[in-house]
Amino acid sequence: MPNPTAAMLVIGDEILSGRTRDSNMHHLAQRLTEHGITLAEARVVPDEQGRIVAALNDLRRAYDHVFTSGGIGPTHDDITADAIAVAFGVAITHRADAMALLAAHYERAGLPFNDARQRMARIPDGASLIDNPISTAPGFTLGNVHVMAGVPNIFEAMLAGVLPTLTGGAPLLSQSLRVNRGEGEIAGDFAALAAEFSDLSMGSYPFNTNGVYGTNLVIRGTEPARIDAAMTRLAALFA
Amino acid sequence: MPNPTAAMLVIGDEILSGRTRDSNMHHLAQRLTEHGITLAEARVVPDEQGRIVAALNDLRRAYDHVFTSGGIGPTHDDITADAIAVAFGVAITHRADAMALLAAHYERAGLPFNDARQRMARIPDGASLIDNPISTAPGFTLGNVHVMAGVPNIFEAMLAGVLPTLTGGAPLLSQSLRVNRGEGEIAGDFAALAAEFSDLSMGSYPFNTNGVYGTNLVIRGTEPARIDAAMTRLAALFA
Known part of the structure; x- marks a missing residue:
């Protein structure tokens, strides 16, 4: 049986403007190859909802898995979670379990759990959370799409949590x-x-x-x- | 007037398997930003003709320019030139000017100008050559598509030749x-x-x-x- 297939969607103006060099694609490629999942395509799109939705819908229909990086922080340019909800046609709300995780994190840190930070608890309906052992704000899996942070050490930690849950084939x-x-x-x-x-x-x-x-x-x-x-x-x- | 737009298409199994870390995308992003051309999307596809043709036709219709990297060498896995010809629906032949450049290069080097090396003179009809000051084998421009080598120093040298010929907007x-x-x-x-x-x-x-x-x-x-x-x-x- 052929190995499962995957695509990566890198989301962020900073990659396309040349400000930041993406390193998550190379890391994902290496981990998937070891796990027996074939990375079959990668795309980089800007922080624009229409472009994210169109690419995501192409990729999630064409491949067994899609991994995204970037755009799940607290600022106005972090629009990935909303775009995923639009792509799947589901609602997005401040979810209770994500709110509880973040509230406890900011209480421990002695920092206010303000509107911007609460924004990171907005999760599309039907998703399951991906653990973030570094800075708490979770990623999520919805259908065959795994939504992760763009900061490399957080991306890598989230991937390390997700990958063992996915069925791989024979390692390449x-x-x-x-x-x-x-x-x-x-x-x-x-x-x-x-x-x-x-x-x-x-x-x-x-x-x-x-x-x-x-x-x-x-x-x-x-x-x-x-x-x-x-x-x-x-x-x-x-x- | 908004700046012209561009996409990049990286072609190569070695990027998707994690063997090689692409660096051409970051270099292109920086040079285009300086030149006032907006890099609006990037894709990585494997060495498969159907996948290259489909991505190329999407991108060349959506953006003012497409820059490709990879797959123009002499070996059996170098299939980019043929894929470009298929995408544009034109013939591809061993072109006389490219044959002359390469024949002179290998004569100077005292190396046989064998079938594999002659393969690098195969250029789709209607293209103009892109100079390769490092290893002679040319890239080419066909319509709005600029086809360049994957080896970083050759990619960079080819881009340095192409970019001044393109109309840019206001640098970002x-x-x-x-x-x-x-x-x-x-x-x-x-x-x-x-x-x-x-x-x-x-x-x-x-x-x-x-x-x-x-x-x-x-x-x-x-x-x-x-x-x-x-x-x-x-x-x-x-x-």
Whole structure:
């Protein structure tokens, strides 16, 4: 059976303007690959409700899971939760369990639980909360959509809570061979080997380090013995 | 007049599997912002012709420009040029000017100009070449789509050649204020200021550095005097 599929939706003007470099996509890609879920697409959209809703509805219908990052804080530009509610056609309210979590957090911190902070308890109807062990304000899962914070350490902590609850497939394994030859030199033999091992995926990635040109050849698949067999052949060709 | 819009399409299994961290999106975002072109969306898709064609046709119809990265090398997994030809419904051939560039390059290098390397001269009909000052194999522009390499230094060099040929708008300027207060504390006043300066865009980005929580408040716009006026008010509120 093929592995489940997933998409990522990164929400935030700050990524598209170049102010901030997204790092959550790379982290998610690595964790999903280990867990046997195929990250099949990623998108970045600005903080505009119409754009978030349209992308989310595309992605949640096309893939088994959607992971979002960004836009669930207390400020006026945090509009993700409302956009998710619109996309699913459900109401959104200050939910009692999220209010209780946040009220206790701000009481411990000696800070007022003001309107802006209460905004982080607004959760679309039907969602389940995702634990935030770092700053309390929860993410949530609605249907096949997992809504998480954009701040990297909080995104990573939320993902660590969600991922064990999802059924994964066989982890995607990979082996690489670094050769000090250009892609153009090895392309013919490499393509022939890829055609012979059509159950595996083979990719080549050129590098240029301090003026030395070469290529990393990567073999990916779920069967260790097949990857070993292909790597043995590859090494004999180019080592 | 609003600034021209653009989208980026990153093509490559290696990004989605987590093997490689994309850096071209962040670089493009910064250069476009300086040039007065709004990066409005970004997508990452795998090395599959159908997925590349579908994303490309969505994006080239929705935005003024599309920039792609990846998949124009000599190996079997480099399928971008063919996908672009399919998306535009045009033929693709080994083009004479690209063949001449590459033949001269490999002759200088004393390397055979074999089938794989000749593959990099395959250019869809009607395209104009984008110069590659690093490794010769050209990118190309077809309609409003600019097709560039995935290797970061080559992507950056190609972009540096393309960008001056594109009409930009007013560069998007920004100023930021770092405050040692949580987002929840400043959100109310910040939202009121954003509503008052509705011609500007204001965003807040929480940080947590060595246990110190705070927020970077960013004001963006194209009129320096307006940004100054808003920043003066912001500093008075929170400094």
